[in-house]
Amino acid sequence: MSAAVLSVPYATALGACVLVYFVVYPLVVYFRDVNGLRRYPNMHPLSGISHIPFMVLAHGGARSTYLSKLHQKYPVIRTGPNSLSYGDVRAIKDIYGHNTPCTKDSSYVISSGSHYHLADVIDKHDHARKRKLLSSAYAIKNLEGWEHKVADKTVRLIKHLDTCCTEPPAAGETPKEEDLTVDYRKWTNFFTLDAIADIGLSEKLGFLDRGHDRVTGRRLDGTTYECNLRDCLYQNARKQSLLIWPYAWYPLINKLSNIIPFYGRMGKFAKDWDGIPIELSHRRLQRYRAGEKLDDFFQALMEDKNGHPNNLEWGEIVAEISIMMNAGSATTAIAMTNVLYQLLKNPDMMQKAVEELDAALEDDDEDDDGGVVAHDKVKHLPYLRACLDESLRLFPPTPHGLPRETPQDGINILGDYIPGGVSVAMSAFVAHRQEGPFPQADKYIPERWLGEEGKALQPYFLAFSAGARGCIGRNISYLEQTVVLASVLRRYGFALARPDWQLERLETMNWLVGDMPVKVWRRERKSALSG
Structure with a gap:
């Protein structure tokens, strides 16, 4: 049996895996909605499923300007599968205030070097x-x-x-x-x-x-x-x-x-x-x-x-x-x-x-x-x-x-x-x-x-x-x-x-x-x- 014939099932299996991981699984997570985020309007129709719309927006070089226009209508917007953007200034105290239990998210971990500095350390x-x-x-x-x-x-x-x-x-x-x-x-x-x-x-x-x-x-x-x-x-x-x-x-x-x-x-x-x-x-x-x-x-x-x-x-x-x-x-x-x-x-x-x-x-x-x-x-x-x-x-x-x-x-x-x-x-x-x-x-x-x-x-x-x-x-x-x-x-x-x-x-x-x-x-x- 030739290598070309053998490669067909492998390519099919790989394609199926990619489809499941990048399309089916995100859709399942979206409809299960464990965190109840579907109640918030999406920045983009796909924002609840993928981060790609936010990445595309970032490439435009005016991300916050676009969000500001959306926030004129919506106080809370879903910008990604597990992320929310707020437009009501009353949220500042809840998110960033001195007594907030919120911590810096994992973006600071993946962008840090071998050691944390004052701006990216997460542990309080x-x-x-x-x-x-x-x-x-x-x-x-x-x-x-x-x-x-x-x-x-x-x-x-x-x-x-x-x-x-x-x-x-x-x-x-x-x-x-x-x-x-x-x-x-x-x-x-x-x-x-x-x-x-x-x-x-x-x-x-x-x-x-x-x-x-x-x-x-x-x-x-x-x-x-x-x-x-x-x-x-x-x-x-x-x-x-x-x-x-x-x-x-x-x-x-x-x-x-x-x-x-x-x-x-x-x-x-x-x-x-x-x-x-x-x-x-x-x-x-x-x-x-x-x-x-x-x-x-x-x-x-x-x-x-x-x-x-x-x-x-x-x-x-x-x-x-x-x-x-x-x-x-x-x-x-x-x-x-x-x-x-x-x-x-x-x-x-x-x-x-x-x-x-x-x-x-x-x-x-x-x-x-x-x-x-x-x-x-x-x-x-x-x-x-x-x-x-x-x-x-x-x-x-x-x-x-x-x-x-x-x-x-x-x-x-x-x-x-x-x-x-x-x-x-x-x-x-x-x-x-x-x-x-x-x-x-x-x-x-x-x-x-x-x-x-x-x-x-x-x-x-x-x-x-x-x-x-x-x-x-x-x-x-x-x-x-x-x-x-x-x-x-x-x-x-x-x-x-x-x-x-x-x-x-x-x-x-x-x-x-x-x-x-x-x-x-x-x-x-x-x-x-x-x-």
């Missing part, structure tokens, strides 16, 4: 240990310790912007293409990367000085290579955002996808990213072993505040450095781009912010510091902070719903019982576009954050997540955003290419923004002229 006791370990380094009382490093990077940013200044435009003039001398997106990203490397590792990456983000990575065998940090960071997250949704299949899909050039290129960047925190941690360890006592996060990982060793495994240290370099740079850089973009799109609000700054500062407040406005001078300016928060609301740097798993005994969300083991989430973008707490939600209105009315909105503000798992680097982000925005608005005028120019956006795990070329010139301050 292990999370509490890590948070206690790092809380002293991230505490708000350390702002003074961070500020000189942030100021140093702001000086370097200003030095570059000074070289790019053009003549002020005439009233109503559209900038010439050759006058769009600065990609504000790129240079603020250089700023956040330089700043977090200095704050965390006392490392001088020098991106602002060199004008590029070329770095050294280290393989596990000790050999090194050169790569571009931003490409590695963002393409790593992009690939994960496209493929992770069928959790059980993700490890296999992630590997097999590399044979397709589109994913293979992202996979190469992801592999290169892994070696960057290894190299940075290795360099900092050499300094630690040489006896340098430096005021940074690495020191907090190695020793407690009394100088006693923490005895962490090397893999855990590298994991914490990895998330620090990732979360500590990407989202803040996106926020910096967004807020200037919003102010340029809303000239009246730009004028209010600048007038508030000019009223609060003396003519020479920043002249002796390389153009840097001191944080203490502007940290309490209400309209400046409102501009930042409104930009974070309108375009949260991390818009997608951070998934949580319901506890074994289940939980009530919005008054409905959800059984254990179900993934539940609420997108920051969806929450921030709800007309109830945020009237005219699609508009940039900083005034909504002022006074008591602004304080009342805080429970619905998810830009830094919420509860015990909220972003530990919130204070650093606000410090950097405030100092940079105040310094550049005080010193410069900016213009987009044309009034109708739009910033490109692509949703991955974060909401990436495209290049933002601007015309920049030195301001003539009214206070200086009137003196």
